[in-house]
Amino acid sequence: MSSPVYIGIDVMGGDYFPEAPIEGALLAKDHMPDGSAIVLVGNETIIQNYFKQRGMKNPFKILPAPQYITMDENPAKAVKAKPQSSIHIGLKALKEGKLKGFVSAGNTGAVVVASVLILEPIEGVLRPTIGLIYPEMLGNRKFLLCDVGANIDCKPEILAHFACLGSIFMKTIYGIERPSVALLNIGEEEGKGNQQTKQAYQLLKQMKNIHFIGNIEGRDLNHNPADVVVCDGFIGNIILKYGESFYSVLKSRLDASDPFLQKFNFSRVGGLPLIGVNGNVLIGHGISGPEAFKNMLISAATYHQLGLLQAIRNQIHQFNRSS
Protein backbone atom coordinates (compact mmCIF):
# COMPACT_ATOMS: atom_id res chain seq x y z
CA MET A 1 0.00 0.00 0.00
CA SER A 2 1.43 3.35 -1.01
CA SER A 3 1.57 6.15 1.51
CA PRO A 4 -1.16 8.75 1.24
CA VAL A 5 -0.89 11.98 -0.71
CA TYR A 6 -0.71 14.56 2.06
CA ILE A 7 -2.30 18.00 1.68
CA GLY A 8 -1.29 20.56 4.29
CA ILE A 9 -3.56 23.20 5.77
CA ASP A 10 -2.27 26.31 7.54
CA VAL A 11 -4.11 26.22 10.86
CA MET A 12 -2.68 29.60 11.89
CA GLY A 13 -4.03 31.60 8.94
CA GLY A 14 -7.19 33.57 8.24
CA ASP A 15 -9.42 35.75 10.37
CA TYR A 16 -11.00 32.81 12.21
CA PHE A 17 -8.08 30.51 13.00
CA PRO A 18 -7.70 27.91 14.35
CA GLU A 19 -11.43 27.14 14.25
CA ALA A 20 -12.19 27.75 10.57
CA PRO A 21 -9.27 25.76 9.12
CA ILE A 22 -9.67 22.87 11.58
CA GLU A 23 -13.42 22.66 11.03
CA GLY A 24 -12.74 22.86 7.29
CA ALA A 25 -10.36 19.93 7.57
CA LEU A 26 -13.02 17.94 9.45
CA LEU A 27 -15.58 18.78 6.78
CA ALA A 28 -13.21 17.79 3.97
CA LYS A 29 -11.97 14.58 5.63
CA ASP A 30 -14.45 12.19 4.03
CA HIS A 31 -14.60 14.01 0.71
CA MET A 32 -10.95 14.07 -0.26
CA PRO A 33 -9.93 12.27 -3.45
CA ASP A 34 -8.97 8.61 -2.88
CA GLY A 35 -5.56 8.15 -1.36
CA SER A 36 -5.19 11.67 -0.03
CA ALA A 37 -5.09 12.82 3.57
CA ILE A 38 -4.96 16.10 5.46
CA VAL A 39 -2.09 17.41 7.59
CA LEU A 40 -2.57 20.29 10.01
CA VAL A 41 0.31 22.79 9.97
CA GLY A 42 0.61 25.00 13.03
CA ASN A 43 1.11 25.32 16.75
CA GLU A 44 0.69 21.87 18.29
CA THR A 45 -0.64 23.09 21.63
CA ILE A 46 -3.27 25.28 20.01
CA ILE A 47 -4.37 22.37 17.81
CA GLN A 48 -4.53 19.85 20.65
CA ASN A 49 -6.40 22.31 22.86
CA TYR A 50 -8.93 22.92 20.13
CA PHE A 51 -9.75 19.25 19.85
CA LYS A 52 -9.81 18.90 23.63
CA GLN A 53 -12.35 21.72 23.94
CA ARG A 54 -14.38 20.16 21.17
CA GLY A 55 -14.29 16.86 23.11
CA MET A 56 -12.83 14.78 20.32
CA LYS A 57 -9.60 13.11 19.30
CA ASN A 58 -7.53 14.79 16.60
CA PRO A 59 -7.85 12.55 13.52
CA PHE A 60 -5.08 14.33 11.58
CA LYS A 61 -1.32 14.30 11.46
CA ILE A 62 0.30 17.51 12.68
CA LEU A 63 3.26 19.32 11.15
CA PRO A 64 4.37 21.53 14.06
CA ALA A 65 5.18 25.19 13.41
CA PRO A 66 6.22 27.31 16.39
CA GLN A 67 5.70 30.71 14.70
CA TYR A 68 2.94 32.32 12.70
CA ILE A 69 2.58 35.43 10.60
CA THR A 70 -0.33 37.75 11.38
CA MET A 71 -2.68 39.15 8.75
CA ASP A 72 -1.36 42.70 8.93
CA GLU A 73 2.40 42.10 9.01
CA ASN A 74 4.54 43.41 6.17
CA PRO A 75 4.91 40.30 3.96
CA ALA A 76 8.60 40.66 3.01
CA LYS A 77 9.68 41.49 6.57
CA ALA A 78 7.56 38.77 8.16
CA VAL A 79 8.82 36.11 5.76
CA LYS A 80 12.39 37.04 6.69
CA ALA A 81 11.77 37.37 10.44
CA LYS A 82 9.75 34.20 11.01
CA PRO A 83 11.39 31.25 9.26
CA GLN A 84 9.48 28.81 11.50
CA SER A 85 6.03 30.16 10.64
CA SER A 86 3.25 27.78 9.61
CA ILE A 87 3.55 29.18 6.08
CA HIS A 88 7.27 28.40 5.92
CA ILE A 89 6.91 24.94 7.45
CA GLY A 90 4.09 24.04 5.08
CA LEU A 91 5.89 25.29 1.99
CA LYS A 92 9.15 23.58 2.96
CA ALA A 93 7.30 20.27 3.33
CA LEU A 94 5.79 20.92 -0.10
CA LYS A 95 9.24 21.61 -1.53
CA GLU A 96 10.56 18.35 -0.04
CA GLY A 97 7.62 16.39 -1.45
CA LYS A 98 6.27 15.47 2.00
CA LEU A 99 3.14 17.45 1.12
CA LYS A 100 1.60 17.51 -2.37
CA GLY A 101 -0.51 20.60 -1.75
CA PHE A 102 -0.77 23.44 0.76
CA VAL A 103 -3.66 25.77 1.53
CA SER A 104 -3.55 28.93 3.62
CA ALA A 105 -5.92 31.80 4.29
CA GLY A 106 -3.14 33.73 6.01
CA ASN A 107 -1.38 36.92 4.97
CA THR A 108 -1.65 36.70 1.15
CA GLY A 109 1.50 38.70 0.49
CA ALA A 110 3.48 36.47 2.84
CA VAL A 111 2.20 33.29 1.20
CA VAL A 112 3.20 34.63 -2.24
CA VAL A 113 6.62 35.90 -1.15
CA ALA A 114 7.42 32.71 0.77
CA SER A 115 6.18 30.50 -2.09
CA VAL A 116 8.41 32.22 -4.63
CA LEU A 117 11.33 32.07 -2.20
CA ILE A 118 10.93 28.49 -1.00
CA LEU A 119 9.28 26.70 -3.93
CA GLU A 120 10.68 28.94 -6.66
CA PRO A 121 8.99 29.48 -10.00
CA ILE A 122 8.80 26.50 -12.35
CA GLU A 123 11.58 26.68 -14.95
CA GLY A 124 10.33 28.81 -17.83
CA VAL A 125 7.79 30.69 -15.70
CA LEU A 126 8.61 34.41 -15.73
CA ARG A 127 6.18 35.34 -12.96
CA PRO A 128 3.80 33.11 -11.01
CA THR A 129 0.25 34.43 -10.95
CA ILE A 130 -2.72 34.32 -8.61
CA GLY A 131 -5.90 33.31 -10.41
CA LEU A 132 -9.52 33.90 -9.45
CA ILE A 133 -11.91 31.19 -10.58
CA TYR A 134 -14.77 33.52 -11.44
CA PRO A 135 -18.24 32.04 -10.80
CA GLU A 136 -20.90 31.60 -13.48
CA MET A 137 -23.00 34.76 -13.49
CA LEU A 138 -24.83 35.43 -16.75
CA GLY A 139 -22.61 33.04 -18.67
CA ASN A 140 -22.60 29.28 -18.25
CA ARG A 141 -19.02 28.56 -17.38
CA LYS A 142 -16.40 29.43 -14.81
CA PHE A 143 -13.33 31.25 -16.04
CA LEU A 144 -9.90 32.12 -14.72
CA LEU A 145 -9.10 35.80 -14.12
CA CYS A 146 -5.39 36.40 -13.63
CA ASP A 147 -3.47 38.10 -12.22
CA VAL A 148 -5.43 39.23 -9.16
CA GLY A 149 -2.58 40.44 -6.99
CA ALA A 150 0.77 38.71 -7.33
CA ASN A 151 2.20 41.11 -9.94
CA ILE A 152 1.25 44.72 -9.50
CA ASP A 153 3.22 46.47 -12.25
CA CYS A 154 3.27 44.31 -15.37
CA LYS A 155 4.98 44.77 -18.71
CA PRO A 156 2.94 43.63 -21.73
CA GLU A 157 5.07 40.46 -21.98
CA ILE A 158 3.93 39.47 -18.50
CA LEU A 159 0.26 39.77 -19.44
CA ALA A 160 0.96 37.53 -22.43
CA HIS A 161 2.73 35.10 -20.10
CA PHE A 162 -0.36 34.94 -17.84
CA ALA A 163 -2.25 33.81 -20.94
CA CYS A 164 0.10 30.82 -21.19
CA LEU A 165 -0.17 29.89 -17.51
CA GLY A 166 -3.94 30.39 -17.56
CA SER A 167 -4.38 28.26 -20.69
CA ILE A 168 -2.37 25.37 -19.22
CA PHE A 169 -4.36 25.66 -15.97
CA MET A 170 -7.78 25.59 -17.65
CA LYS A 171 -6.76 22.76 -19.97
CA THR A 172 -5.36 20.62 -17.15
CA ILE A 173 -7.92 21.31 -14.43
CA TYR A 174 -11.11 21.86 -16.42
CA GLY A 175 -10.27 19.68 -19.43
CA ILE A 176 -10.79 22.48 -21.96
CA GLU A 177 -8.84 21.47 -25.05
CA ARG A 178 -8.14 24.94 -26.44
CA PRO A 179 -9.00 27.53 -23.79
CA SER A 180 -10.06 30.91 -25.15
CA VAL A 181 -8.15 33.90 -23.80
CA ALA A 182 -9.37 37.50 -23.58
CA LEU A 183 -7.61 40.69 -22.54
CA LEU A 184 -9.39 42.94 -20.02
CA ASN A 185 -9.55 46.36 -21.63
CA ILE A 186 -11.70 49.47 -22.13
CA GLY A 187 -12.96 48.73 -25.61
CA GLU A 188 -13.40 45.71 -27.84
CA GLU A 189 -11.57 46.95 -30.93
CA GLU A 190 -7.89 46.36 -31.53
CA GLY A 191 -6.04 49.59 -30.77
CA LYS A 192 -8.12 50.41 -27.66
CA GLY A 193 -6.57 50.59 -24.25
CA ASN A 194 -3.60 51.96 -22.37
CA GLN A 195 -0.01 51.50 -23.50
CA GLN A 196 0.23 48.19 -21.65
CA THR A 197 -2.86 46.55 -23.12
CA LYS A 198 -2.30 47.88 -26.65
CA GLN A 199 1.10 46.19 -26.69
CA ALA A 200 -0.15 43.04 -24.94
CA TYR A 201 -2.84 42.74 -27.64
CA GLN A 202 -0.19 42.64 -30.36
CA LEU A 203 1.80 39.99 -28.50
CA LEU A 204 -1.23 37.79 -27.82
CA LYS A 205 -2.34 38.02 -31.45
CA GLN A 206 0.96 36.53 -32.57
CA MET A 207 1.05 33.62 -30.13
CA LYS A 208 0.12 30.53 -32.09
CA ASN A 209 -0.57 28.33 -29.09
CA ILE A 210 -2.90 30.86 -27.47
CA HIS A 211 -6.53 30.93 -28.60
CA PHE A 212 -6.78 34.70 -28.28
CA ILE A 213 -10.27 36.09 -28.86
CA GLY A 214 -9.47 39.78 -28.33
CA ASN A 215 -10.41 42.45 -25.80
CA ILE A 216 -13.29 42.33 -23.37
CA GLU A 217 -14.66 45.19 -21.27
CA GLY A 218 -15.58 45.39 -17.61
CA ARG A 219 -19.22 44.68 -18.35
CA ASP A 220 -18.33 41.37 -20.03
CA LEU A 221 -16.89 39.77 -16.89
CA ASN A 222 -20.34 38.81 -15.63
CA HIS A 223 -21.10 37.20 -18.98
CA ASN A 224 -18.14 34.83 -18.54
CA PRO A 225 -16.68 35.74 -21.89
CA ALA A 226 -13.66 33.41 -22.21
CA ASP A 227 -11.87 30.60 -20.40
CA VAL A 228 -9.04 32.88 -19.33
CA VAL A 229 -9.11 36.67 -18.86
CA VAL A 230 -5.77 38.40 -18.33
CA CYS A 231 -5.01 41.70 -16.62
CA ASP A 232 -2.31 43.02 -14.31
CA GLY A 233 -2.46 42.35 -10.58
CA PHE A 234 -3.40 45.92 -9.77
CA ILE A 235 -6.63 45.99 -11.73
CA GLY A 236 -7.29 42.30 -11.06
CA ASN A 237 -7.09 42.86 -7.32
CA ILE A 238 -9.44 45.85 -7.48
CA ILE A 239 -11.91 43.83 -9.61
CA LEU A 240 -11.67 40.88 -7.18
CA LYS A 241 -12.44 43.03 -4.14
CA TYR A 242 -15.06 45.19 -5.87
CA GLY A 243 -16.86 42.13 -7.23
CA GLU A 244 -16.93 40.32 -3.92
CA SER A 245 -18.29 43.41 -2.16
CA PHE A 246 -21.58 42.98 -4.02
CA TYR A 247 -22.21 40.11 -1.61
CA SER A 248 -22.59 42.64 1.21
CA VAL A 249 -24.71 44.85 -1.02
CA LEU A 250 -27.03 41.98 -1.95
CA LYS A 251 -27.23 40.41 1.50
CA SER A 252 -29.65 43.15 2.53
CA ARG A 253 -32.07 42.16 -0.26
CA LEU A 254 -31.77 38.42 -0.73
CA ASP A 255 -32.31 35.47 1.53
CA ALA A 256 -29.07 34.15 3.03
CA SER A 257 -29.66 30.68 1.58
CA ASP A 258 -30.24 31.93 -1.98
CA PRO A 259 -27.81 30.03 -4.25
CA PHE A 260 -27.58 33.13 -6.42
CA LEU A 261 -26.34 35.14 -3.45
CA GLN A 262 -23.93 32.37 -2.47
CA LYS A 263 -22.02 32.80 -5.74
CA PHE A 264 -20.73 36.04 -4.23
CA ASN A 265 -19.95 34.55 -0.84
CA PHE A 266 -16.20 34.34 -0.63
CA SER A 267 -16.36 33.04 2.93
CA ARG A 268 -17.60 29.80 1.36
CA VAL A 269 -16.22 29.50 -2.16
CA GLY A 270 -12.80 31.11 -1.68
CA GLY A 271 -9.45 29.77 -2.72
CA LEU A 272 -7.14 31.35 -5.30
CA PRO A 273 -4.57 29.09 -6.98
CA LEU A 274 -1.01 30.40 -7.08
CA ILE A 275 -0.01 29.19 -10.54
CA GLY A 276 3.57 28.75 -11.68
CA VAL A 277 5.54 27.79 -8.56
CA ASN A 278 6.88 24.31 -7.81
CA GLY A 279 3.99 23.29 -5.59
CA ASN A 280 0.19 23.27 -5.49
CA VAL A 281 -0.64 26.29 -3.34
CA LEU A 282 -4.11 27.70 -2.75
CA ILE A 283 -4.60 31.05 -1.08
CA GLY A 284 -7.83 31.63 0.82
CA HIS A 285 -9.63 34.83 1.62
CA GLY A 286 -9.06 36.07 5.16
CA ILE A 287 -12.74 35.57 5.93
CA SER A 288 -12.70 31.95 4.74
CA GLY A 289 -15.02 29.72 6.72
CA PRO A 290 -14.92 25.91 7.05
CA GLU A 291 -16.59 25.36 3.68
CA ALA A 292 -13.99 27.48 1.88
CA PHE A 293 -11.20 25.50 3.55
CA LYS A 294 -12.90 22.24 2.64
CA ASN A 295 -13.08 23.32 -1.01
CA MET A 296 -9.48 24.49 -1.02
CA LEU A 297 -8.26 21.16 0.38
CA ILE A 298 -10.15 19.20 -2.25
CA SER A 299 -8.90 21.55 -4.99
CA ALA A 300 -5.27 21.18 -3.92
CA ALA A 301 -5.58 17.37 -3.95
CA THR A 302 -7.28 17.54 -7.35
CA TYR A 303 -4.55 19.76 -8.81
CA HIS A 304 -2.02 17.16 -7.70
CA GLN A 305 -4.08 14.29 -9.09
CA LEU A 306 -4.47 16.00 -12.47
CA GLY A 307 -0.76 16.75 -12.66
CA LEU A 308 -0.91 20.54 -12.83
CA LEU A 309 2.77 21.09 -12.02
CA GLN A 310 3.94 18.54 -14.58
CA ALA A 311 1.64 20.06 -17.20
CA ILE A 312 3.17 23.51 -16.61
CA ARG A 313 6.68 22.04 -16.71
CA ASN A 314 5.94 20.24 -19.97
CA GLN A 315 4.04 22.96 -21.75
CA ILE A 316 5.34 26.35 -20.65
CA HIS A 317 8.36 26.24 -22.99
CA GLN A 318 6.19 25.40 -25.96
CA PHE A 319 3.86 28.33 -25.10
CA ASN A 320 6.81 30.66 -24.60
CA ARG A 321 8.21 29.67 -27.98
CA SER A 322 4.89 30.27 -29.70
CA SER A 323 5.25 34.03 -29.72
Add this chain to the structure above:
Amino acid sequence: MSSPVYIGIDVMGGDYFPEAPIEGALLAKDHMPDGSAIVLVGNETIIQNYFKQRGMKNPFKILPAPQYITMDENPAKAVKAKPQSSIHIGLKALKEGKLKGFVSAGNTGAVVVASVLILEPIEGVLRPTIGLIYPEMLGNRKFLLCDVGANIDCKPEILAHFACLGSIFMKTIYGIERPSVALLNIGEEEGKGNQQTKQAYQLLKQMKNIHFIGNIEGRDLNHNPADVVVCDGFIGNIILKYGESFYSVLKSRLDASDPFLQKFNFSRVGGLPLIGVNGNVLIGHGISGPEAFKNMLISAATYHQLGLLQAIRNQIHQFNRSS
Protein backbone atom coordinates in the same frame (compact mmCIF):
# COMPACT_ATOMS: atom_id res chain seq x y z
CA MET B 1 -37.34 89.92 -18.86
CA SER B 2 -34.02 88.20 -19.43
CA SER B 3 -33.74 85.52 -22.12
CA PRO B 4 -33.82 81.93 -20.90
CA VAL B 5 -30.79 79.85 -20.05
CA TYR B 6 -30.72 77.36 -22.90
CA ILE B 7 -29.58 73.78 -22.39
CA GLY B 8 -28.90 71.81 -25.57
CA ILE B 9 -29.62 68.13 -26.05
CA ASP B 10 -28.03 66.02 -28.78
CA VAL B 11 -31.01 64.44 -30.50
CA MET B 12 -28.77 62.33 -32.75
CA GLY B 13 -26.90 60.52 -29.98
CA GLY B 14 -27.38 57.30 -28.07
CA ASP B 15 -28.70 53.88 -29.03
CA TYR B 16 -32.33 55.01 -29.14
CA PHE B 17 -32.23 58.36 -30.92
CA PRO B 18 -34.19 60.42 -31.76
CA GLU B 19 -36.90 58.93 -29.53
CA ALA B 20 -35.05 58.69 -26.21
CA PRO B 21 -33.55 62.22 -26.22
CA ILE B 22 -36.77 63.88 -27.47
CA GLU B 23 -38.94 62.01 -24.96
CA GLY B 24 -36.39 62.94 -22.30
CA ALA B 25 -36.71 66.61 -23.27
CA LEU B 26 -40.51 66.34 -23.00
CA LEU B 27 -40.19 64.69 -19.58
CA ALA B 28 -37.77 67.38 -18.37
CA LYS B 29 -39.68 70.35 -19.81
CA ASP B 30 -41.72 71.17 -16.72
CA HIS B 31 -39.01 70.23 -14.24
CA MET B 32 -36.17 72.44 -15.42
CA PRO B 33 -34.80 75.04 -13.00
CA ASP B 34 -36.58 78.41 -13.31
CA GLY B 35 -35.51 80.43 -16.29
CA SER B 36 -34.03 77.55 -18.24
CA ALA B 37 -35.28 76.02 -21.48
CA ILE B 38 -34.33 73.10 -23.71
CA VAL B 39 -32.95 73.28 -27.25
CA LEU B 40 -32.94 70.25 -29.53
CA VAL B 41 -29.70 69.88 -31.50
CA GLY B 42 -29.92 67.70 -34.62
CA ASN B 43 -31.43 67.02 -38.00
CA GLU B 44 -34.47 69.27 -38.39
CA THR B 45 -36.42 66.92 -40.64
CA ILE B 46 -35.95 63.98 -38.31
CA ILE B 47 -37.07 66.09 -35.36
CA GLN B 48 -40.15 67.53 -37.13
CA ASN B 49 -41.12 64.08 -38.41
CA TYR B 50 -40.87 62.66 -34.91
CA PHE B 51 -43.33 65.21 -33.54
CA LYS B 52 -45.60 64.76 -36.56
CA GLN B 53 -45.76 61.00 -35.99
CA ARG B 54 -46.40 61.63 -32.33
CA GLY B 55 -49.27 63.96 -33.34
CA MET B 56 -48.03 66.99 -31.43
CA LYS B 57 -46.40 70.34 -32.04
CA ASN B 58 -42.69 70.64 -31.24
CA PRO B 59 -42.50 72.83 -28.12
CA PHE B 60 -38.71 73.32 -28.35
CA LYS B 61 -36.30 75.50 -30.27
CA ILE B 62 -34.14 73.61 -32.74
CA LEU B 63 -30.45 74.10 -33.42
CA PRO B 64 -30.06 72.41 -36.82
CA ALA B 65 -27.15 70.06 -37.41
CA PRO B 66 -26.90 68.36 -40.82
CA GLN B 67 -24.41 65.66 -39.78
CA TYR B 68 -24.14 63.18 -36.96
CA ILE B 69 -21.49 60.87 -35.60
CA THR B 70 -22.43 57.22 -35.14
CA MET B 71 -21.69 55.25 -31.98
CA ASP B 72 -18.96 53.10 -33.50
CA GLU B 73 -16.98 55.69 -35.46
CA ASN B 74 -13.37 56.39 -34.53
CA PRO B 75 -13.70 59.49 -32.33
CA ALA B 76 -10.70 61.47 -33.59
CA LYS B 77 -11.45 60.76 -37.26
CA ALA B 78 -15.17 61.45 -36.93
CA VAL B 79 -14.59 64.75 -35.13
CA LYS B 80 -12.34 65.83 -37.96
CA ALA B 81 -14.54 64.52 -40.76
CA LYS B 82 -17.91 65.82 -39.57
CA PRO B 83 -17.60 69.46 -38.47
CA GLN B 84 -21.37 69.93 -38.81
CA SER B 85 -22.31 67.04 -36.52
CA SER B 86 -24.85 67.58 -33.73
CA ILE B 87 -21.98 67.26 -31.24
CA HIS B 88 -19.99 70.04 -32.96
CA ILE B 89 -23.00 72.35 -33.40
CA GLY B 90 -24.01 71.92 -29.77
CA LEU B 91 -20.51 72.47 -28.41
CA LYS B 92 -19.96 75.53 -30.65
CA ALA B 93 -23.18 77.09 -29.35
CA LEU B 94 -21.91 76.34 -25.83
CA LYS B 95 -18.60 77.99 -26.64
CA GLU B 96 -20.41 81.10 -27.96
CA GLY B 97 -22.60 81.29 -24.88
CA LYS B 98 -25.83 80.60 -26.77
CA LEU B 99 -26.17 77.41 -24.76
CA LYS B 100 -25.24 77.13 -21.08
CA GLY B 101 -25.14 73.36 -21.04
CA PHE B 102 -25.06 70.44 -23.48
CA VAL B 103 -25.97 66.79 -22.99
CA SER B 104 -25.23 63.94 -25.37
CA ALA B 105 -25.47 60.15 -25.19
CA GLY B 106 -23.57 59.86 -28.45
CA ASN B 107 -20.11 58.49 -29.13
CA THR B 108 -18.33 59.21 -25.81
CA GLY B 109 -14.89 59.51 -27.35
CA ALA B 110 -16.17 61.98 -29.92
CA VAL B 111 -17.87 64.12 -27.26
CA VAL B 112 -14.63 64.25 -25.24
CA VAL B 113 -12.37 64.95 -28.22
CA ALA B 114 -14.69 67.63 -29.63
CA SER B 115 -15.18 69.22 -26.18
CA VAL B 116 -11.45 69.57 -25.62
CA LEU B 117 -11.01 70.89 -29.17
CA ILE B 118 -13.92 73.33 -29.26
CA LEU B 119 -14.41 74.37 -25.64
CA GLU B 120 -10.78 73.86 -24.57
CA PRO B 121 -9.75 73.10 -21.01
CA ILE B 122 -10.28 75.84 -18.41
CA GLU B 123 -7.04 77.73 -17.81
CA GLY B 124 -5.07 75.85 -15.18
CA VAL B 125 -6.73 72.51 -15.91
CA LEU B 126 -4.13 69.97 -17.03
CA ARG B 127 -6.60 67.32 -18.18
CA PRO B 128 -10.40 67.45 -18.07
CA THR B 129 -11.92 64.37 -16.46
CA ILE B 130 -15.10 62.33 -16.76
CA GLY B 131 -16.71 61.71 -13.39
CA LEU B 132 -19.15 59.03 -12.33
CA ILE B 133 -21.55 60.05 -9.59
CA TYR B 134 -21.58 56.73 -7.78
CA PRO B 135 -24.92 55.84 -6.17
CA GLU B 136 -25.39 55.20 -2.46
CA MET B 137 -24.94 51.48 -1.90
CA LEU B 138 -23.95 50.51 1.64
CA GLY B 139 -22.87 54.04 2.44
CA ASN B 140 -25.20 56.99 2.81
CA ARG B 141 -23.84 59.45 0.29
CA LYS B 142 -23.08 59.73 -3.38
CA PHE B 143 -19.47 60.23 -4.37
CA LEU B 144 -17.54 61.20 -7.45
CA LEU B 145 -15.29 58.58 -9.06
CA CYS B 146 -12.88 60.09 -11.57
CA ASP B 147 -11.48 59.53 -14.08
CA VAL B 148 -13.75 56.96 -15.77
CA GLY B 149 -12.46 57.18 -19.31
CA ALA B 150 -11.14 60.54 -20.51
CA ASN B 151 -7.50 59.88 -19.59
CA ILE B 152 -6.28 56.34 -20.12
CA ASP B 153 -2.59 56.58 -19.25
CA CYS B 154 -2.10 58.93 -16.30
CA LYS B 155 1.04 60.13 -14.57
CA PRO B 156 0.77 60.45 -10.76
CA GLU B 157 0.44 64.27 -11.12
CA ILE B 158 -2.71 63.77 -13.19
CA LEU B 159 -4.32 61.63 -10.48
CA ALA B 160 -3.53 64.39 -8.00
CA HIS B 161 -5.05 66.91 -10.40
CA PHE B 162 -8.29 64.90 -10.57
CA ALA B 163 -8.44 65.31 -6.79
CA CYS B 164 -8.51 69.09 -7.30
CA LEU B 165 -11.21 69.01 -9.99
CA GLY B 166 -13.25 66.50 -8.02
CA SER B 167 -13.03 68.53 -4.81
CA ILE B 168 -14.21 71.71 -6.56
CA PHE B 169 -17.03 69.76 -8.20
CA MET B 170 -18.31 68.20 -4.98
CA LYS B 171 -18.03 71.48 -3.09
CA THR B 172 -19.86 73.46 -5.75
CA ILE B 173 -22.55 70.96 -6.75
CA TYR B 174 -23.16 69.10 -3.49
CA GLY B 175 -22.24 71.87 -1.07
CA ILE B 176 -19.63 69.80 0.77
CA GLU B 177 -17.30 72.28 2.45
CA ARG B 178 -14.18 70.14 2.58
CA PRO B 179 -14.67 67.08 0.38
CA SER B 180 -12.69 64.03 1.42
CA VAL B 181 -10.55 62.45 -1.27
CA ALA B 182 -9.40 58.82 -1.47
CA LEU B 183 -7.07 57.05 -3.87
CA LEU B 184 -8.29 53.76 -5.39
CA ASN B 185 -5.59 51.22 -4.63
CA ILE B 186 -4.91 47.59 -3.65
CA GLY B 187 -4.24 48.14 0.04
CA GLU B 188 -5.00 50.71 2.68
CA GLU B 189 -1.51 51.33 3.97
CA GLU B 190 0.79 53.99 2.60
CA GLY B 191 3.33 52.29 0.37
CA LYS B 192 0.84 49.88 -1.20
CA GLY B 193 0.07 49.98 -4.89
CA ASN B 194 1.68 50.19 -8.28
CA GLN B 195 4.29 52.80 -9.20
CA GLN B 196 1.58 55.26 -10.22
CA THR B 197 -0.49 55.12 -7.05
CA LYS B 198 2.53 55.00 -4.71
CA GLN B 199 3.72 58.30 -6.18
CA ALA B 200 0.23 59.79 -6.35
CA TYR B 201 -0.17 59.02 -2.63
CA GLN B 202 2.91 61.11 -1.82
CA LEU B 203 1.65 64.02 -3.92
CA LEU B 204 -1.84 63.94 -2.44
CA LYS B 205 -0.46 63.82 1.09
CA GLN B 206 1.36 67.09 0.51
CA MET B 207 -1.54 69.03 -1.00
CA LYS B 208 -2.79 71.38 1.69
CA ASN B 209 -6.11 72.17 0.03
CA ILE B 210 -6.99 68.53 -0.53
CA HIS B 211 -8.62 66.65 2.35
CA PHE B 212 -6.81 63.40 1.52
CA ILE B 213 -7.90 60.42 3.61
CA GLY B 214 -5.62 57.80 2.03
CA ASN B 215 -6.07 54.65 -0.01
CA ILE B 216 -9.25 52.69 -0.44
CA GLU B 217 -9.64 49.22 -1.94
CA GLY B 218 -12.08 47.86 -4.53
CA ARG B 219 -14.36 46.52 -1.80
CA ASP B 220 -14.76 49.98 -0.28
CA LEU B 221 -16.46 51.51 -3.34
CA ASN B 222 -19.83 50.11 -2.35
CA HIS B 223 -19.40 51.59 1.13
CA ASN B 224 -19.10 55.08 -0.41
CA PRO B 225 -15.87 55.80 1.41
CA ALA B 226 -15.13 59.43 0.48
CA ASP B 227 -16.58 62.37 -1.45
CA VAL B 228 -14.08 61.94 -4.28
CA VAL B 229 -12.25 58.76 -5.33
CA VAL B 230 -9.47 59.14 -7.89
CA CYS B 231 -8.06 56.60 -10.34
CA ASP B 232 -6.88 56.61 -13.92
CA GLY B 233 -9.36 56.39 -16.78
CA PHE B 234 -8.37 52.83 -17.61
CA ILE B 235 -9.31 51.33 -14.28
CA GLY B 236 -12.18 53.80 -13.79
CA ASN B 237 -13.75 52.76 -17.06
CA ILE B 238 -13.44 49.06 -16.22
CA ILE B 239 -14.97 49.68 -12.78
CA LEU B 240 -17.81 51.74 -14.34
CA LYS B 241 -18.72 49.01 -16.82
CA TYR B 242 -18.20 46.12 -14.39
CA GLY B 243 -20.32 47.83 -11.74
CA GLU B 244 -23.17 48.63 -14.08
CA SER B 245 -23.23 45.05 -15.38
CA PHE B 246 -24.53 43.90 -12.00
CA TYR B 247 -27.85 45.40 -13.11
CA SER B 248 -28.18 42.62 -15.70
CA VAL B 249 -27.07 40.06 -13.13
CA LEU B 250 -29.64 41.25 -10.58
CA LYS B 251 -32.51 41.75 -13.00
CA SER B 252 -33.01 38.00 -13.08
CA ARG B 253 -33.59 37.94 -9.31
CA LEU B 254 -35.26 41.19 -8.37
CA ASP B 255 -38.48 42.86 -9.38
CA ALA B 256 -37.98 45.47 -12.11
CA SER B 257 -39.54 48.20 -9.97
CA ASP B 258 -37.29 47.53 -6.96
CA PRO B 259 -35.62 50.85 -6.04
CA PHE B 260 -32.57 48.89 -4.96
CA LEU B 261 -32.25 47.43 -8.44
CA GLN B 262 -32.81 50.82 -10.03
CA LYS B 263 -29.62 52.15 -8.45
CA PHE B 264 -27.79 50.00 -10.99
CA ASN B 265 -29.97 51.00 -13.93
CA PHE B 266 -27.83 53.25 -16.06
CA SER B 267 -30.58 53.55 -18.68
CA ARG B 268 -32.33 55.74 -16.11
CA VAL B 269 -29.73 57.39 -13.91
CA GLY B 270 -26.94 57.94 -16.46
CA GLY B 271 -25.04 61.13 -17.12
CA LEU B 272 -21.34 61.63 -16.53
CA PRO B 273 -20.07 65.21 -16.12
CA LEU B 274 -17.07 66.17 -18.21
CA ILE B 275 -15.25 68.35 -15.67
CA GLY B 276 -12.64 70.95 -16.59
CA VAL B 277 -13.64 72.23 -20.03
CA ASN B 278 -15.17 75.67 -20.71
CA GLY B 279 -18.74 74.45 -20.78
CA ASN B 280 -21.18 72.29 -18.83
CA VAL B 281 -21.15 68.99 -20.71
CA LEU B 282 -22.85 65.80 -19.60
CA ILE B 283 -22.18 62.50 -21.34
CA GLY B 284 -24.89 59.88 -21.28
CA HIS B 285 -24.64 56.14 -21.54
CA GLY B 286 -25.48 54.79 -25.02
CA ILE B 287 -28.50 52.97 -23.59
CA SER B 288 -29.86 56.15 -21.94
CA GLY B 289 -33.64 56.25 -21.90
CA PRO B 290 -35.91 59.30 -21.50
CA GLU B 291 -35.46 59.43 -17.73
CA ALA B 292 -31.66 59.53 -18.05
CA PHE B 293 -31.92 62.39 -20.55
CA LYS B 294 -34.33 64.22 -18.26
CA ASN B 295 -31.87 63.91 -15.37
CA MET B 296 -28.96 65.02 -17.53
CA LEU B 297 -30.82 68.13 -18.71
CA ILE B 298 -31.71 69.11 -15.16
CA SER B 299 -28.12 68.45 -14.02
CA ALA B 300 -26.64 70.61 -16.79
CA ALA B 301 -28.96 73.50 -15.88
CA THR B 302 -28.10 73.03 -12.20
CA TYR B 303 -24.36 73.05 -12.87
CA HIS B 304 -24.83 76.38 -14.68
CA GLN B 305 -26.99 77.77 -11.89
CA LEU B 306 -24.45 76.81 -9.23
CA GLY B 307 -21.60 78.34 -11.21
CA LEU B 308 -19.46 75.24 -11.69
CA LEU B 309 -17.28 76.71 -14.43
CA GLN B 310 -16.62 79.90 -12.49
CA ALA B 311 -15.79 77.88 -9.39
CA ILE B 312 -13.20 75.86 -11.32
CA ARG B 313 -11.78 79.05 -12.86
CA ASN B 314 -11.50 80.68 -9.44
CA GLN B 315 -10.19 77.75 -7.47
CA ILE B 316 -8.06 75.56 -9.71
CA HIS B 317 -4.98 77.78 -9.40
CA GLN B 318 -5.21 77.77 -5.64
CA PHE B 319 -5.47 73.97 -5.64
CA ASN B 320 -2.59 73.64 -8.07
CA ARG B 321 -0.46 75.87 -5.87
CA SER B 322 -1.25 73.84 -2.78
CA SER B 323 1.06 71.02 -3.73
